[in-house]
Amino acid sequence: MLQRPNNHEFPDYYVPYVGLVPQGDILSILKDNLEKVISLFEGISEPDEHFRYEPGKWSMKEVLCHMADTERIMSYRLLRVGRGDKTPLAGFDENEYIAGAQMSDLPLKNILADFIAVRKATISLIENMPEAAWANVGNANNLEVTARAIAYIIAGHEIHHRNIVTERYLTKLK
Numbered sequence: 001m002l003q004r005p006n007n008h009e010f011p012d013y014y015v016p017y018v019g020l021v022p023q024g025d026i027l028s029i030l031k032d033n034l035e036k037v038i039s040l041f042e043g044i045s046e047p048d049e050h051f052r053y054e055p056g057k058w059s060m061k062e063v064l065c066h067m068a069d070t071e072r073i074m075s076y077r078l079l080r081v082g083r084g085d086k087t088p089l090a091g092f093d094e095n096e097y098i099a100g101a102q103m104s105d106l107p108l109k110n111i112l113a114d115f116i117a118v119r120k121a122t123i124s125l126i127e128n129m130p131e132a133a134w135a136n137v138g139n140a141n142n143l144e145v146t147a148r149a150i151a152y153i154i155a156g157h158e159i160h161h162r163n164i165v166t167e168r169y170l171t172k173l174k
Contacts, residue, residue: 017156081138
């Protein structure tokens with residue numbers, strides 16, 4: 001079983017994400033959380049998918065797009081670090097990604113299907129990562145991170161945004 005990373009294995013700004021990941025098998029957590037994301041977003045009506053809990057905040061469609069984009073990027077980082085690639089990996093501006101995605105006309109079901117595909121690819125990558133690769137250290141956004149930490153960051157990032165949708169969006173729709 002993949003062990004939880006120590007705090008020195010990732011940048012401090014990921015501490016809240018890693019802290020959200022419950023104890024247990026990371027693969028089971030990722031699989032269970034996929035079902036929670038599906039359930040959450042399948043329950044959002046077409047008018048509500050455009051809802052923003054405050055002016056200037058993302059719509060629920062944009063939040064889900066951000067979740068998929070970030071997981072795709074983090075999985076790529078996991079692949080590179082896990083394979084021993086020492087090439088520094090660039091950061092990204094999530095607001096530019098959302099602006100470039102132009103989500104307003106895309107159906108929520110398409111965005112959800114994209115997230116599902118990305119999560120399944122992440123799970124496959126983790127399932128097939130050699131045991132020794134989890135301790136590999138890479139450089140992302142000018143900071144060191146282990147492959148093991150990236151897997152937990154992926155899980156925690158999704159939990160963070162699922163919590164935001166539940167606590168900030170859905171409570172204001174009631």
